[in-house]
Amino acid sequence: MSLNTGLRLARVQPTLLSHGFTTAPAAILPLLFLGASSQYTPGLRMRRSSRFASSSTGKGLPRTTSRAASTSTVTQTKPEEPPQPHTASGSTTTTRADLNTLGQPAPSHEPSSPIPAATLLNPPASTRPPPLDLPTRDPSASLFRHLFSLGKAYTNFYKTGLKAVFTNRTLLRTTPSAATPPHLGNSADTYPSRAAILLRARVRHDLARLPVFGVVVLVCGEFTPLIVLLFPKLTPYTCRIPKQLDVIRKGAEDRRGASYRALAHVSREDGLHRTADGHICRVLGLTSRWWDRAGLDGPMSSVKAAKAVEWIVNDDRMIREGGGVEIVENGEVVLACEDRGIDVRGKEIGELRRKLESWISKTAPTSAQGDQADAEGTRHEAEDKVRRVLLRLEGDV
Structure with missing residues (x-):
């Protein structure tokens, strides 16, 4: 490092001399190195000097040392960010967004909203039959292709209906028990909701018909829609x-x-x-x-x-x-x-x-x-x- 560079450094940072070189020699050496070098871009100099500033905090050195790199190039420093809250261990507190990014459940301190009345009155839509969209026959298409599309639509319908039976069974396990029906005049918190009662009744109805209907589907296959018309109450309600x-x-x-x-x-x-x-x-x-x-x-x-x-x-x-x-x-x-x-x-x-x-x-x-x-x-x-x-x-x- 030349003498002129050292003198320029002393002029730009006179406060360093008041602290003395013997108080923080390890902190002064990077400054001297940056002042002697001219091969770093402004961005790199900013990162290097900010690293120095953070390392010198608490040793009596000011945080304005980021301008000590050079007097010929003006480097604009970023505005100082507010300090982040720290936990007892000294690490930065994890925010709600960080927890979601990490895949961890975010703690909720907000008051829970009341359950909507429609949720208490209406059971899940999965307890009712799903929509059945049957294809219309194209006059230019062959009969075989139309029948194939028709069978595929019925297959998807029954697959969705059977899946809904097990979905409703899983939902029933998470709802209050509806074994004892409510009586007129009971308190509102002594009986389950209407949605829970209807869910339990429909799950019982569908599970009781599931074994026989499964046999019909395995034996009859594509002819199941014709069989269920002869015995309409044979199937679970979600498959009607x-x-x-x-x-x-x-x-x-x-x-x-x-x-x-x-x-x-x-x-x-x-x-x-x-x-x-x-x-x-x-x-x-x-x-x-x-x-x-x-x-x-x-x-x-x-x-x-x-x-x-x-x-x-x-x-x-x-x-x-x-x-x-x-x-x-x-x-x-x-x-x-x-x-x-x-x-x-x-x-x-x-x-x-x-x-x-x-x-x-x-x-x-x-x-x-x-x-x-x-x-x-x-x-x-x-x-x-x-x-x-x-x-x-x-x-x-």
């Missing part, structure tokens, strides 16, 4: 094609209409109550239609009708207290009307929604809910109203 659902609904509505026509000949209300259980089972499809052809009520009609009425009362209450029919999804509105013996074939969703609202209004109990005795009376009143609506003593919904 639209035409299959239409066959089920048409049979239920024909049976329901015949029961109401037979009920019209019973003029006295006492006679209606004597035939109420059998009629309710026929309207809701709780017994086999073979008993109708024999002119008899199905076995255990009174027990089945009582359980169905109790379930409808609880479902009405959950819809009423959960925000009303306007929060229920369109697909669930159709299923709720079916559960209450309301015809849905050929009806618009707006009309079905109005019918369900009329049902909820007619079955609402008028007595206030108070202690256990009042709750029991409220439940009996609601059950009586549901029976009267099913018997059409309150008019059609």
Whole structure:
């Protein structure tokens, strides 16, 4: 290093002389080296000098030593960044973005938002059949190609439906237990939500039909859509094609209409109550239609009708207290009307929604809910109203 360079360095940084070379010889040597060299670019000089500044912090040297590289070249330094928070060990605190980058769950200190009412009323969409998009035949295409595309669409539909059965089973394990159905008048935190109850019921329904349906798919293969039309209730609900659902609904509505026509000949209300259980089972499809052809009520009609009425009362209450029919999804509105013996074939969703609202209004109990005795009376009143609506003593919904 020449003498002139050293003198220039002393003029630019006079504060170094006040500290003395003997106080920090290891910190002065890089400065001298940078001042003697002219082969570094400004960017490199900035990095070198900033490294020196960080290493000299705490030894009494100022942080302005980054200008000591040269007096002939003006180097602009970056603005000083604010100090980063440190943990007890001295390392920089990891931010939320860093945790996400590393694939680690970021800790959340924000208050959890309330669960939407629609989530508590509506079960997952996977409990309903997926959409079935059937290809339209191109006149220029061959029949074999059209049939192949048709079989592929049905295969994808059944594959999605079967996968949904196991998905719903997994979801059921993470929901509150719905083994004990709620009763009218219970506190809101003593029973599971409507979505959890419907999820459990549909999972049980689908799992019970899964073994037989699996055998049908393995044996019949591409002819499965024809077989399920002959036995429409054989498949899980998530695997029912639209035409299959239409066959089920048409049979239920024909049976329901015949029961109401037979009920019209019973003029006295006492006679209606004597035939109420059998009629309710026929309207809701709780017994086999073979008993109708024999002119008899199905076995255990009174027990089945009582359980169905109790379930409808609880479902009405959950819809009423959960925000009303306007929060229920369109697909669930159709299923709720079916559960209450309301015809849905050929009806618009707006009309079905109005019918369900009329049902909820007619079955609402008028007595206030108070202690256990009042709750029991409220439940009996609601059950009586549901029976009267099913018997059409309150008019059609």
